[in-house]
Amino acid sequence: MTTQGLLLLILLIIFVQLVVYAGVAFFRYWLSYQALKAEAGVAGPQPLPGPVAEPVSPAPAWEGWREFRVARRAYEDIAGQVCSFYLAPLDGKPLPAFLPGQFLTFRLDVAEPACGGSKSIVRCYSLSDRACPEHYRISIKRVPAGLASNHCHDHVREDAILAVKAPSGHFHLDVNGDGPVVLVAGGIGITPIFSMLSAALAARPEREIQLFYGVRDGSEMVMRARLDELAQRHANLRLHVCFSRPGPDDVQGRDYRHQGRVDIDRLRLELKIKPYQFYVCGPAPMMETLVPALADWGVAAARIHYEAFGPATVTRRAPEPEAGPALGVTFSRSGRRLDWQAGSLLELAEAGGVKVESGCRSGCCGACQTSIESGEVAYEQLPEFDVVPGSCLLCLAQPRTELVLAA
Numbered sequence: 001m002t003t004q005g006l007l008l009l010i011l012l013i014i015f016v017q018l019v020v021y022a023g024v025a026f027f028r029y030w031l032s033y034q035a036l037k038a039e040a041g042v043a044g045p046q047p048l049p050g051p052v053a054e055p056v057s058p059a060p061a062w063e064g065w066r067e068f069r070v071a072r073r074a075y076e077d078i079a080g081q082v083c084s085f086y087l088a089p090l091d092g093k094p095l096p097a098f099l100p101g102q103f104l105t106f107r108l109d110v111a112e113p114a115c116g117g118s119k120s121i122v123r124c125y126s127l128s129d130r131a132c133p134e135h136y137r138i139s140i141k142r143v144p145a146g147l148a149s150n151h152c153h154d155h156v157r158e159d160a161i162l163a164v165k166a167p168s169g170h171f172h173l174d175v176n177g178d179g180p181v182v183l184v185a186g187g188i189g190i191t192p193i194f195s196m197l198s199a200a201l202a203a204r205p206e207r208e209i210q211l212f213y214g215v216r217d218g219s220e221m222v223m224r225a226r227l228d229e230l231a232q233r234h235a236n237l238r239l240h241v242c243f244s245r246p247g248p249d250d251v252q253g254r255d256y257r258h259q260g261r262v263d264i265d266r267l268r269l270e271l272k273i274k275p276y277q278f279y280v281c282g283p284a285p286m287m288e289t290l291v292p293a294l295a296d297w298g299v300a301a302a303r304i305h306y307e308a309f310g311p312a313t314v315t316r317r318a319p320e321p322e323a324g325p326a327l328g329v330t331f332s333r334s335g336r337r338l339d340w341q342a343g344s345l346l347e348l349a350e351a352g353g354v355k356v357e358s359g360c361r362s363g364c365c366g367a368c369q370t371s372i373e374s375g376e377v378a379y380e381q382l383p384e385f386d387v388v389p390g391s392c393l394l395c396l397a398q399p400r401t402e403l404v405l406a407a
């Protein structure tokens with residue numbers, strides 16, 4: 001065979017190999033696409049997880065309130081608006097582990113300048129790092145005129161004692177799985193997301209994780225050093241830091257990757273077609289648009305996990321209930337009967353001057369749990385708190401029938 005002939009043969013073999021490789025790659029891609037489509041129920045938007053009964057959580061790690069000492073405080077951002085509190089149990093007993101994404105519930109005594117005294121309030125804060133045997137960590141953002149957040153920033157110093165309920169919540173990531181994960185955090189929503197990230201990489205350092213973290217500019221970014229360190233150590237972690245309004249000192253490529261908000265277009269642009277599990281936590285506007293948009297994109301409901309820090313209403317594709325006749329709600333202890341037409345029972349009670357306890361107002365802390373003496377309630381959004389049978393959470397519940405409540 002001549003040299004030219006040999007060269008042609010080699011080129012032909014290389015060409016055939018390339019065609020075969022490309023064909024196999026395309027076939028695999030097509031198969032995973034078909035599998036995802038089939039799982040998502042073929043074309044069309046998917047309903048989001050609705051208020052169905054979830055498996056009952058394991059019993060809390062301890063009952064009621066337990067005292068913790070603030071072992072350390074540390075600011076997490078340049079602006080000093082987010083402070084981490086490291087909490088060690090006062091009784092010195094072992095610290096139970098928790099699932100990454102769960103939160104703690106706090107009872108805080110805050111000053112009431114109007115009457116010169118103080119009052120007890122309840123708030124929830126996500127555990128903001130993976131479990132460690134010595135302490136829990138939470139990270140609190142100062143909210144303008146916010147009672148608990150300002151109290152913690154201004155008055156909860158090292159060695160302060162706090163009353164804390166055991167870790168709880170259904171928004172958590174399975175660290176034993178090895179499937180690809182998309183974590184989406186907006187603002188202070190990074191706290192449970194960071195806990196998930198840190199725990200997932202500690203359990204499986206090679207796991208693919210795409211983290212989308214949206215803030216306004218560099219001054220609002222928290223835990224930056226830890227995030228950069230994790231990204232350097234884990235080849236399969238990809239950080240997509242998005243600044244919606246970068247400051248004059250923020251440099252694209254160095255301080256952030258994308259300009260703009262974290263939205264569905266960004267996700268579609270950056271993500272390959274894979275069976276990702278999505279975990280989303282952020283402010284109400286982000287939750288209310290991004291979560292339904294993921295379903296519209298075809299992501300199966302079982303793969304979308306989310307938590308809002310307040311009463312965000314993530315739109316479900318259920319038809320809006322038609323306004324029916326008013327239902328009577330009797331608050332037996334206060335001797336009041338009110339007509340309910342819309343909104344939560346908590347709003348009804350407050351508007352009608354019935355004195356009821358409340359805390360997070362989003363179904364997490366259980367402060368507004370009230371016994372039902374007769375009648376039935378329904379939930380638009382499944383509570384994170386495990387409600388005692390025969391009771392309801394006023395902040396999320398609506399009457400389904402005429403109702404008598406022990407309040």
Ligand SMILES: Cc1cc2nc3c(=O)[nH]c(=O)nc-3n(C[C@H](O)[C@H](O)[C@H](O)COP(=O)(O)OP(=O)(O)OC[C@H]3O[C@@H](n4cnc5c(N)ncnc54)[C@H](O)[C@@H]3O)c2cc1C
Nearest residue numbers: 123124125126139140141144145146147148149191309364
């Ligand atoms: C599961 C869960 C996890 C959470 N995790 C975190 C976390 O990790 N980090 C974090 O920082 N936060 C977290 N939060 C939010 C946190 O619980 C508090 O809601 C937050 O700190 C604000 O509480 P606050 O008492 O400071 O503000 P609040 O006093 O409750 O006020 C909240 C807002 O309402 C306004 N407001 C209050 N009263 C009125 C009124 N009468 N009229 C008009 N406006 C009013 C205030 O100005 C403020 O802007 C979480 C919430 C939940 C439910």
